[in-house]
Amino acid sequence: MSDNSSNDPASGPDRAGSSAAYSPLYQQIKSLLLQSLDRGEWKPGESIPSEVELAARFQVSQGTVRKAIDELAAENLLLRRQGKGTFVATHHEAKVRFRFLRLTPDDGKQPVSGSQILDVRRVKAPVDVARALDMRASDVVVNLRRLLSFDQVPTILDDIWLPGAAFKGLTAESLARYRGPLYALFESEFGVSMVRAEEKIRAKAAGPEAAQLLQVEPNSPLLQVERVSYTYGDRPMELRRGLYVTERFHYRNNLN
Amino acid sequence: MSDNSSNDPASGPDRAGSSAAYSPLYQQIKSLLLQSLDRGEWKPGESIPSEVELAARFQVSQGTVRKAIDELAAENLLLRRQGKGTFVATHHEAKVRFRFLRLTPDDGKQPVSGSQILDVRRVKAPVDVARALDMRASDVVVNLRRLLSFDQVPTILDDIWLPGAAFKGLTAESLARYRGPLYALFESEFGVSMVRAEEKIRAKAAGPEAAQLLQVEPNSPLLQVERVSYTYGDRPMELRRGLYVTERFHYRNNLN
DNA sequence: CAGTGGTCTAGACCACGTG
DNA sequence: ACGTGGTCTAGACCACTGC
Numbered sequence: 256m257s258d259n260s261s262n263d264p265a266s267g268p269d270r271a272g273s274s275a276a277y278s279p280l281y282q283q284i285k286s287l288l289l290q291s292l293d294r295g296e297w298k299p300g301e302s303i304p305s306e307v308e309l310a311a312r313f314q315v316s317q318g319t320v321r322k323a324i325d326e327l328a329a330e331n332l333l334l335r336r337q338g339k340g341t342f343v344a345t346h347h348e349a350k351v352r353f354r355f356l357r358l359t360p361d362d363g364k365q366p367v368s369g370s371q372i373l374d375v376r377r378v379k380a381p382v383d384v385a386r387a388l389d390m391r392a393s394d395v396v397v398n399l400r401r402l403l404s405f406d407q408v409p410t411i412l413d414d415i416w417l418p419g420a421a422f423k424g425l426t427a428e429s430l431a432r433y434r435g436p437l438y439a440l441f442e443s444e445f446g447v448s449m450v451r452a453e454e455k456i457r458a459k460a461a462g463p464e465a466a467q468l469l470q471v472e473p474n475s476p477l478l479q480v481e482r483v484s485y486t487y488g489d490r491p492m493e494l495r496r497g498l499y500v501t502e503r504f505h506y507r508n509n510l511n
Numbered sequence: 512m513s514d515n516s517s518n519d520p521a522s523g524p525d526r527a528g529s530s531a532a533y534s535p536l537y538q539q540i541k542s543l544l545l546q547s548l549d550r551g552e553w554k555p556g557e558s559i560p561s562e563v564e565l566a567a568r569f570q571v572s573q574g575t576v577r578k579a580i581d582e583l584a585a586e587n588l589l590l591r592r593q594g595k596g597t598f599v600a601t602h603h604e605a606k607v608r609f610r611f612l613r614l615t616p617d618d619g620k621q622p623v624s625g626s627q628i629l630d631v632r633r634v635k636a637p638v639d640v641a642r643a644l645d646m647r648a649s650d651v652v653v654n655l656r657r658l659l660s661f662d663q664v665p666t667i668l669d670d671i672w673l674p675g676a677a678f679k680g681l682t683a684e685s686l687a688r689y690r691g692p693l694y695a696l697f698e699s700e701f702g703v704s705m706v707r708a709e710e711k712i713r714a715k716a717a718g719p720e721a722a723q724l725l726q727v728e729p730n731s732p733l734l735q736v737e738r739v740s741y742t743y744g745d746r747p748m749e750l751r752r753g754l755y756v757t758e759r760f761h762y763r764n765n766l767n
Numbered sequence: 768c769a770g771t772g773g774t775c776t777a778g779a780c781c782a783c784g785t786g
Numbered sequence: 787a788c789g790t791g792g793t794c795t796a797g798a799c800c801a802c803t804g805c
Contacts (some may be wrong), residue, residue: 277801279774305790316776321791329585333767337791338783355766375704457757458714458732476714476732482766501713508764510611510708510738511588533782535793561771572795577772593772594802 269290270446284313290331292343292448293487299345299442303333303409306341332450332487346438346449351434356454358411358499359507366405373400373468375427377419384416385500387494389481390497395419410504416494421447447492452484456506460506465498478506540569540579548588548599548704550741551611552625555601555698559589574629588706588743604695609692611708611740614667614755622661628740629656631683633675633694640672643739643750651675655686658724665725677703678691686767694740703748708740712762721754 266278288303297303306324310317324341327333331354334342360366380388380396388396396416403411415437417425422445433440441447448499459479478499486492500507544559553559555767562580566573580597583589587610602610616622635730636644636652644652652672659667671680671693678701689696698705722729734755742748755762 281774302790305792318777319775322774335791336784338785338789342789357764357766364799403614410570454764454766456712456734456762457760458734458755458766474730476716477732478712478714500713504713506712508613508710510613511711536792563771574796575794578793579770591772592803594804596771634779 257273280315281319281322281326282297282310284315284320285326286324287313288327289332289487295446297343299448300347301365302342304314306463330451337419343355344448346436352439355449355484357506357508358501358504360405361505363385367407369404369407370402372401372427373402374429375399375425375430380416384494388416388427388491389417391420393441394456397425399425401430405504408500408503410500412468412498413464414496418492421445421492448486449484449492451484452482452491459498461498469500471500471502475500477501536571537575537578537582540565540576541582543569544579544583545588545743547590548603550704552569554597554600555704556603556722558596558598580722590701600704600706602692602698608695611738612679613656613693613762613764614760616661617678617759617761623663625663626661628659628683628686629658631655631681631686636672638658640750644672644674644747646674653681655681657686659678660745663762664756664759666756668721668724668754674748697749705740706742708738709743711737715754716752725754727756727758731756733757736762 280462288309291303301310304312305488306317306320309320313320323453324335326335328335330339332342334344336342338358338448339450344351346352378394380390380392380394382392384390384396385394396419397419399415400408401415402415403413405509422441424444429444430440438449441449443453457479458476460470460478461471461477463473464479466475469477478497478501480495480497480499482493482495482497483491484495485491521524533662538686544565547553551765559565562570562576565576565580569576579590580589584591584597587600587607590600592598600607602608618635632654633651634654636646636648636650640646640650641648641650642651647651652675654670654674655671657669659669678697680700685700694705697705713735715726715733716730717727718731719729721733722731725733727733732756734753735749736753736755738749738751738753739747740749740751
């Protein structure tokens, strides 16, 4: 705040939300950065302006910008690379691919993966799906089913629900052609960046259809993983129900 | 560094490990703090010295101490409370109790929990246990089995393995008397603070004994959770194999 | 009111990546 | 050589807690 002899963070020109109880400057800067990300001012994989530049733009010190970026980096929305700049996180890039997939081979060797699209439909949202995605039951959703194999062994059966409006051009053909993580496709083809997800996990006996597709005995124990993925602004954009075969794989998790 | 006109972080008096490639000052401070925690200089629940005090002790600026503490707080080893001080994390305290338990009721209402000790034995470590706990197979371990119930419904069957040396006085009687999380007991009775854990999760059919104890049909699908817990310095101190009934509960997880 | 952590600034220098 | 993020410092003031 160059024009302000006291360092009062609330006195400067109106930077973000105007009134509000009290929010530290760096939080306000963080919100502004989030808005820019959401607005698509900087695309996934691209670099954002340098800290000095942002400091000038927002009329704050570099340290304040830094703290805002620190938090966004901690949340994996941004990626700092010393000497190069700060980049918008992306689901392309080998390093963060399958960022949301916690299923891991017991022996540690990463397997060859293959995907088979079983079905793509556009339907009115079932109530539970509508509730999870914050939509009305009259809204249209895309329902996508696929089978993932690792080292040729069928391992994950996914049942995926997406808001129809945001995923207009999504067809079985475009999916069949595509190689790589779905989230990368969502990002580059539909401008939807998944930033965070919540999962609910339980054990479930395989039904007849799942057993057949996953090539296990009916009633075999499967891991059922229900995931809701969110974009910027905590807007839910995907509901995914997966059934995992955990014979030679396990779901890994770290607790702090 | 008051006595050093240049801000060279490597030139001052030898603060931590001496040589080593290069480590930022605040990382060295962090190591020193970790050593103090490990050594028990400050006990769980207690406050550590103030930032100014630590800055004076280590001959660095408050900002550097702050950054070290920031990281320890992010890892949940320390807890900052504005206006009061910085405290050593503890498994007592309602807020962080069951910090490592991710099983959550589907309806959100937190249940009444009860614990029943089934068995406590001291045996030579089986090979897999020895490997997980970084021990020799000739070493003695404590093996503890218990049944957790939520709202009177048997839900978790735990099979727990602990290094015998560190848990000398652990008996069935002392456990039966104790109420509250095991990790809190480990902390106050044995000076072992669990700081971090890794879990491997899979779906498993209930064997006859588990089915009987958990009051489910044999071959019912159960969540099998294998957890290794670590103290300071990444030393594994517990192997825990749990079987969870996920009829009215689920394992929740957040992905970033 | 004093003491604690929390925010903000300004400026110096370091490590890294690229030309 | 230059620009980027990373570290470190010193000092000011704010917000919260408890005496």
